[in-house]
Amino acid sequence: MSSLKSTFTVYPHTRALAEGAVELPGGPLEFVPTKPIIRAYREMVRELAYDVCELAPTTYLMARAAGVPVIAVPVFTKRLFHHGHIRCHAASGIRVPGDLVGRTVGVRAYSVTTGVWVRGLLSDDFGVDPAEVRWVTDDEEHVASYVAPPNVSAVAPGESLVDLLDQGRIDAALTGNAGVGRKGAPKDGWTTGDSGPRPAAEPPYSLFGTPEPLERDWYRRTGVYPIHGVIVVREELVRDNPRLATDLYAAFAAAKRAAGAGRAELVAALAAGAAVPDDEDPIPYGVEPNARSLEALIRYAREQHLLDTPVSVEEIFAPGDYPTA
Known part of the structure; x- marks a missing residue:
């Protein structure tokens, strides 16, 4: 061989x-x-x-x-x-998962596996229908033929989820490579340059605060x-x-x-x-x-x-x- x-x-x-x-x-x-x-x-x-x-x-x-x-x-x-992977803008007013309904949430691409898991746990445990959230992306889908649902839209050319969350133009975003932990398409150096929101008056906060007890409970139940x-x-x-x-x-x-x-x-x-x-x-x-x-x-x-x-x-x-x- x-x-x-x-x-x-x-x-x-x-x-x-x-x-x-x-x-x-x-x-x-x-x-x-x-x-x-x-x-x-x-x-x-x-x-x-x-x-x-x-x-x-x-x-x-x-x-x-x-x-x-x-x-x-x-x-x-x-x-x-993934309970710890949702960050909310300081002025968003989001306090519980149900507050995400009707809001804009950033994710690198709709098919990102982290996004799938986050939407799944929000739906299963908190009744948040992914179709009732506006998803905003700043990268292509890996499978180029895929067409995302109508509640998914892309940022304008030259913009990123980092920019939008920092400026309060989206209400929340996923973290890491699935969201605001990088900028742009997957290329060499994308995680070592501008990785994450720039300093703001009040930084984004985690939706679930301390996620570990929720993660333990989820794993125990499911x-x-x-x-x-x-x-x-x-x-x-x-x-x-x-x-x-x-x-x-x-x-x-x-x-x-x-x-x-x-x-x-x-x-x-x-x-x-x-x-x-x-x-x-x-x-x-x-x-x-x-x-x-x-x-x-x-x-x-x-x-x-x-x-x-x-x-x-x-x-x-x-x-x-x-x-x-």
Whole structure:
């Protein structure tokens, strides 16, 4: 097997594979560092630029539905709770989730996975219908053929969510790469330049104040720990080598074991918070331990008009042997 051109985020649990300390049966991956990794998402779904690539889970589901020939293995490089990812302008008057109805909220693109999770938890737990919020974006959708709902609009050329939130022209926005933690399209340096709102008289505040108790309660009730970063492979490679998906999964599992990191180190690397009980793996691989999160994400994608047709958890993964790892 020839070397596979690959890119994914380098965490403690993926480093050994990126650096070649763990290899596939045919040899090491041809690892290509990509920053920000979001740039690779777009390159993969538009150009099939890699053989193996990390993708945002929602981007993957939409790309599959649009006919992009990629297929996933159940390796999820990151999981993250989102109750702390909504910032409100100081003069917005927003105090509870229901106050978002009829307001304008910034998100980098409507299909951003963080946005899908945030809209899902707002709907499920607080009755906030995403269709009753005006969503404002400042970047393209990765899947270029996707047309967002009518309550989604783009900023004017040259403007950004950072500008709009700072000036009070939107009421709230998501944080990090999903919102006001960057400016512009995914390109080198976008997170190291002007990253976040400029100083204002009163800084934006978190909608939920202290989110950790809400995250613990949500996980306890639902079993859903939001997934981010799924590993995909070009579908023709799996057709040509039916063992490839199993071998990739085993290699990522071996890299995780090679990290030798304890739970605390993994939690710190993932910024995972304390919602997951101490006796649970914070980053499990496999279908079964991620099934509830996958089912929730698929449901949210359907409810938010990102997917037109139902899809099952089983059909989104390549055939393979995936013991929990």
